[in-house]
Every structure is written in structure tokens, then in C-alpha cells.
Amino acid sequence: MRKPPNIVYGVEDRPPPGVTAFSGIQHVGLMSINLVYPVLIAREAGSSPETVVQIVSLIMIVLALGAILQAFPRGPIGSGFLCQPVPTAAYLLPSLLAAREGGLALVFGMTIAAGLMEIALARGLRFLRPWFPPEIAGLVIVLIGMTTAAVGLRTLLEPGTAAPLGPTHALVAFVTLGTMIALNVWSKGVLRLFCVLVGMIAGYLATAILGGFTGVDAMTLGAEPFLAIPSLRHPGWSFSPELVLPFAVAAVAATLKTAGNVTTCQKLNDADWKRADMRSISGGVVADGLATVTAGVVGASGVNSATMNVGLASATGVLSRRVAYSVAGTLVVLAFFPKLGIALYLMPPSVAGAALLFAASFIIVNGFEIMTSRLLDARKTFVIGLSFIAALAIDFYPHAFRNFPEWAQPFVGSSLVLGILSALLLNMLFRFGVRTTRSLVVEPGSIDAVAIEGFIEAQGAAWGARRDVIDRASFNLAQSIEAIVEGCHPEGALTIEASFDEFNLDVRVSYVGPPLELPEKRPTNEEIMESDEGQRRLAGFMLRRYADRVSSTHRGGRSTILFHFDH
């Protein structure tokens, strides 16, 4: 794994203790924006303020455990990356339904079920890879970025009665976002590493100076004890078959989101990243599912890996897994000091909204980069384009979906869920008619090198193959045919056959004639310059080196060269 130049501390690096500690605090600051979700769910169930504070404390311990589980570098649990969970919007709608129908007991019971579903899905992810290609992972990340941006915009533009939209609100948002961006773009060293934390502190200070905090905020903060042990008392667990579908959809969305986040972490840490490491993704989803199960067991709502924190890590260049332990430590401290947790919970909307927009920018760009790492033909264009439009439709015309039947509401209730489902279904649909093996016949007397390269390019786009693999296959095809026609004098036509699955690209060239030599040793410069044979041996040497595996057979006068490329 080669660390990209813009990354300061890669996953395996050990940053200085101060950097590790403050990075953890910065991450927790951003994570705390999502504490609003368990609070909303608890309020929906008619819980007392004490219960709300208890749930917030418990969920911090769950998040600490989730961050540590996610950072495990080996074994079946954990992706090995700094990819900690947060209370998630994915489980918000089903949890609100459960809270209304059966109170907190039903929320906790269904949360356990959803976590178990995630763990079950993780076990099958490897087999689902063809149905979940990188362009869909990229789309999921872009949609998550858009959802994050939408929440940020809503927080900024509809802040609520506690902090009405006005000059103070706008000025605080400007100071917060401006500080984060300025430090990220124009500063170096410590200031760039902690641009979000410094921006949030600047936002809090600006709010205090401009009189943005209310008396209610002070009373809420004052009512909490300084030190308290989180209580495990809760109303038990219950289960409802009617809520299985909405929680299952949320579990699928959470699984895809974690897969997307872990893919982004892999890509951020490796300048030579080529393909998703399914072990790391599967371990990441298991860790995510376990954290959600734990949340249900101890009495909290569902959690999911935090895309905005992956965006933060990308922005600051601090990706070390040691920061996950710092995140966990900070969360545990907060869980025992309710005043600190409540102070974060009372974050002014202008500060929270600005931080969300900052993180969303990085998430969206990361998603686009993953999407465009593949060749995109008409099929893939429709999968991405139509799914994107479906997601936008929910945000632009929400009223049009309110009349859908009750059973369909879980699918059309969120742009993220509809966008993901649409992409999965369209991908399945468009796989029909995509032949996995294609062939082309070439006459030695009329070689059109551009048409031959066009053949492999078009197939690569139809299969959604990686650009770098297709480039290598394209060279090997053109160079082998050139060398065969010049040196082996084939009788009759050459047959090219290309076959593909998500893991392999095989290109075969067969013809009647002697086999092409594929030497392991490079010919000398003199041999290359002085004879056609030397030039052909150079061709064979390059062909052997460019493919991941080559084989050459000669049977009954017919020679076949197989070039294998890992995908």
C-alpha cells in the first residue's frame, strides 16, 4: 500500500500523541451533529428528558465500541480503518415508526434485528460483488454526500425557532465554514489538521459574542450533573413483523453505505488502489452490524459508519487507525460527563450546518472519483443517471410520493434509499444482454489496429471494466497481432476472444501457425536493433510482463496465446 502524497498520516502510521488526541476530539465534534437522531426518536416515544440524556450517554459508549471494532485490522470483524459509526439517518424513519407504534422497547428490539441483518448481508457480500460494482459504490457515496449536504442546508436555512434565520445565524455560519475552508486550503501543519475543530470553536465563540445562545440552552446545560454513570435501565425489547421491511431496507442502505465508506478509506490510503478489498469491506459491515446490535441491546438507536468523518479524514490527511482509539476515548469521557455531551448536543444550527457542508464537499468528490474509475457505457450511464434522477425526484417533488401505498413508503421515503434501490435494480436489469465472452475475427491481410483496440474498449465499457486493465489488454492485443502477423505468418484468419467477470479479464488470440515466443528475459539492445527476430522477442517479453499471467499452447498446427488480467 503506497501512501498518496496528500495524506499526512496513513492508516498504519503513528501520529504524535497530540495530533492523535486532537484529531479524536475533532472527529467527535463532527459526530455529535448526529446525536439529534436518537434524541428525535426518544422524543417520538414520549421519553422524559432524563431518558433522552441516558440514551445519548449510552450511544456514545456504543459509538466508542464501534470505532474500536471497525479499526481491527485482522480477522472477521473490522475494516482496519478509521471509519467510526454515528447515529444514522438511515435508521431514523423506521425507528420513528417503531417509537410511535411500540415505544422504545420496539425501537430497541427492531434495532437488534437490523444489526443482525447487516451481519448476515456482510457474509454474502463477496458473492454479491457483481451486483454491487464500483460505479454503484461511488453513486452511493455521492448520494450520501448529497443527503449530508441536504441536512446541512436544512440546518442552515430552516434552523427552527430556537435560532431563527437572521444576520447572527448567517454570520456564524460564514465564520465557521470560512474558517474551515481557509485553514484547509491555505494553511499547513497543525492548523490544516484541525481545521474543522478550529472552525467549530470559532462558530461557538461567534455565537456567544453575538448573543446566539438562549436562556433555555443555559438551563438545559445547568440541569445536567457534571459526572454521572450511564444507566442501563430500559424498557426491554419487543419485535413487530410489520416493521421488518422498513428496517431491512435501512439495513441494506447501512450495509451499502459502510461498503462505500470502507472503499473510500481503502482508496484514500493507497495511491495505487485498483479494486475493493472485499475482506476489509465485509469486516467493516460486520463491525457496523455488531455496533447496531449493541445499540439495541443496551438501549439506543441504530448506528452506521460516518461518511462525513471519512470526508473529514480526507480533508485533513489524518487517516491513522490510532485516531479511532482517540475517538473512542473521547466518547467514553463524554458519556460520563453529561454536561460536555449536552454542550455538543446544543451546537448552534449555523455551526452544525457549516460543518456538514464542509464534510459533504469531500464526500461528493470521493464518490465521483470512484464512479469514474470505471469505463461507463450506455448501460452504466443509465444505471447512474436514472438512479441519480430518482433520488433527486424525492427531494424536488416529495408530495408526489406521499400518495404511494403504505407498503411502498419505506422505499420512497428517502432519496438515499430510492437512489440505491434504483441503481441495484437497474444494474440487474442491464446485466441481461451483456455477453461475458465476445469474439472478433481478423484477416492478416487487412489488420485495422484502431478497430481491434475499439473492440476491447467497447467491451470494457459494456462490462464496466477498469480503465487501466483495458489499456493493458488493448496493448497486448495490438502488439501480439502485430508480432504474429509479422513473424509467425499465420494461415487464414486470427480469432480474438475476450471474456470477463468481476475478477478476471482473459484475452485469447488463436491462429494456424507457429507459436509466438514469449521470453522471460529481455533481448539485448543489439539483438533488438540488428534483427527482426530480436524485435519480436522484445514484443514477446513486453507481452509477458504486461499481463498478470500468460500461457501459450500449440495443438494440431493451431497456436493460442492467453493473456490473463486480474480485475
Place this chain on the structure above:
Amino acid sequence: MDLREEQVGGVTVVQIKGRLDSTTSPTLGERLSAMLGAAKARIVVDFSQLEYISSAGFRVLLQAAKRADQNAAKLVLCGVSGKVRQLFELGGFLDLFAISASRDEAITSAG
């Protein structure tokens, strides 16, 4: 393949566009050979618009480099990037030629 020549001071810049394979490389070989026949010739070959180079193309470049050595001429390559650079590396050619990062640098180096 298209060849375009340009004089910059005392340096001849040859821009190659398209594919350099067994069909097109003899044309480049003949042109370079003629230019390098003159004593102390200064040649820059710009690959920035080259899409493909096969073993036949590399053979022509090796022959040109040898001729340049024999005639105390200078041959500098530039625009060797992306896929083409990968092929130079694959065939073990990166260290065999004088390769400059940019066209201007190559002209300075050749001059």
C-alpha cells in the same frame, strides 16, 4: 501516424501523432536517420501526442540513438507520459534515452 517538424533555434523538434507500430515506424526511422546523418545534429522527439508504441517503434528509437552517438549528435525525447511511459518502463527503455520532463527542457538539453 503524422510527423511534424519544427526548427527551434538550432534544434529540430519532431512531433509524432498517432501510432508507432510496424507499419508506421519505418517512416520515422528513415526521417530520423536522415536528420542524424548530419554531424552534431540536435533532435527532440515529442511523444506527447503518441497513442501507441510497439516493439517496432522501440527498435527504431534504439537505432536512432545509436546513430546519434556515432555522429556526435544529440537526441532527446519529451512528452513521455501515461500509457507510453508505462511501455517505456515495461521494455526497460527509460534509462536508455535522454528523456526530458517538458518540451522546453528537451530543447534546452539538446541545444
